[in-house]
Amino acid sequence: MTNTPPRMMTAAISDGPGAPLVLRQVATPQPRPGEVLVKLESCGVCHSDLHLRDGQENLPDDYYPVIFGHEGIGRVVQIGENTPDAPEIGTRVGLPWLYDTCLACKPCRSGWETFCTSQTARGVQRDGAFAEYALSPTAFTIPIPEAIDPIKGAPLLCAGLTAWSALARAETGPRDNVLIIGAGGLGQYAVMIAKARGARVFVVDKDPAKLESAQALGADHVIPAGRDAGTAVKAAGGADVTINFAPSPAVWNTVRDAVNPMSAVVAVAMVHEPVDLSMMWLIDGGHRVLGSSVGTRQDMIEFLDFAARHPLPIDVQTLPLSGVDAALDQLKRGEVTGRLCIDFTL
Incomplete structure (x- = not known):
C-alpha cells in the first residue's frame, strides 16, 4: 500500500560545520525495502542540533550536506517494496536520534543497542527530520500513541x-x-x-x-x-x-x-x-x-506508554521550519526555558 509524495520537498540544510541552516528544495527521499517514508507533523529542536550546527561534533566532511533533526513525529505515507513488517499508511510514528544499529553485537543482543559501535544517528550519518519528509527503517520505527499530541510529544523522543x-x-x-x-x-x-x-x-x-x-x-x-x-x-x-x-x-x-x-x-x-x-x-x-545515551526502542515504547497516561506539561514554543536556524541561536544564547518545536503546519 503506497501513496505518492511530491517529487521535491523543503528541508533545512547544513552545508558544513559552523554554517547557518538554509532552506532548500531537495528531492523527496524514496523508501527502499525495509523502509517507510514519513510526512513530518513536528520536530523538536535540541541542543544536540546546536552542537552539530556549530561544528562541535567534528563530523567528517563527507557527511555534508546533511539535514539535522531527531525529535520528529509524522505519519507514514509510503512503504518500500517487499516490506511486510511496515506500519500501515497513516500510522503516526516517531523519528528519534537512533536511526539503526547492527542488531548483532553484544550490546544489541542484550538490550543495550544505544551502545552499539556501528549505530547510525538521525541527523548525523542519516538525514534527519528538519524536512517535510524523512525515511525510517521499519525495525526502528516506533508508533506514537494517539493520546500524545505531536507538538508536545516531539521533544519526548530525545529530551x-x-x-x-x-x-x-x-x-x-x-x-x-x-x-x-x-x-x-x-x-x-x-x-x-x-x-x-x-x-x-x-x-x-x-x-x-x-x-x-x-x-x-x-x-x-x-x-x-x-x-x-x-x-x-x-x-x-x-x-x-x-x-x-x-x-x-x-x-x-x-x-x-x-x-x-x-x-x-x-x-x-x-x-x-x-x-x-x-x-x-x-x-x-x-x-x-x-x-547514559538517549534510549533504546524498548525504553521508548515504555516511556511513550507512560507519557500517554501521565502528560508532561513542559512549555513548548512552536516555530515554522523557516525559523529553525534562529531557534538554534536562541538556544545558544540561553533564552529557552522549555522546549522548541517545529510545527509543519505553520
Whole structure:
C-alpha cells in the first residue's frame, strides 16, 4: 500500500560545520525495502542540533550536506517494496536520534543497542527530520500513541527519553533522593519523571528562571549552582541518585559533595573535559558512575506508554521550519526555558 509524495520537498540544510541552516528544495527521499517514508507533523529542536550546527561534533566532511533533526513525529505515507513488517499508511510514528544499529553485537543482543559501535544517528550519518519528509527503517520505527499530541510529544523522543532512560539506569525508586543538575528541557522532564517514581527531587542550576520552572514542576528543593551547592544538598538529605544534564566539568565538585553512600551518578551531558574522580571516593562510598545515551526502542515504547497516561506539561514554543536556524541561536544564547518545536503546519 503506497501513496505518492511530491517529487521535491523543503528541508533545512547544513552545508558544513559552523554554517547557518538554509532552506532548500531537495528531492523527496524514496523508501527502499525495509523502509517507510514519513510526512513530518513536528520536530523538536535540541541542543544536540546546536552542537552539530556549530561544528562541535567534528563530523567528517563527507557527511555534508546533511539535514539535522531527531525529535520528529509524522505519519507514514509510503512503504518500500517487499516490506511486510511496515506500519500501515497513516500510522503516526516517531523519528528519534537512533536511526539503526547492527542488531548483532553484544550490546544489541542484550538490550543495550544505544551502545552499539556501528549505530547510525538521525541527523548525523542519516538525514534527519528538519524536512517535510524523512525515511525510517521499519525495525526502528516506533508508533506514537494517539493520546500524545505531536507538538508536545516531539521533544519526548530525545529530551524526555534521555531523562527517562537515565533515571531507569540508576534504578530510581520511591523514597530515593534524586539530584538533577541542569534544569533545562531534559532536567525538567527528569523532575516530573522522578516525582512520578515517588522520589524526592533536588535541582541545581545557575539560572533563577529555570529553578523557578523546576519548582513549579514539583521539585522539592531548588538550589543555585555554586561552590556550596553540593553541601546544601547534603545538608537537606543528600543524593542517592544524581543525573547531570549540565555540560560542564565544574559540576563534579557539586556531585562529590552532595552524594550519600552507595549513590548512583549518571552522566548525560556531553562533557569532553576530564573531572577529578578519586578512586578512593568510589571505594569508600561504594558509588556507581554510569554513562547514559538517549534510549533504546524498548525504553521508548515504555516511556511513550507512560507519557500517554501521565502528560508532561513542559512549555513548548512552536516555530515554522523557516525559523529553525534562529531557534538554534536562541538556544545558544540561553533564552529557552522549555522546549522548541517545529510545527509543519505553520
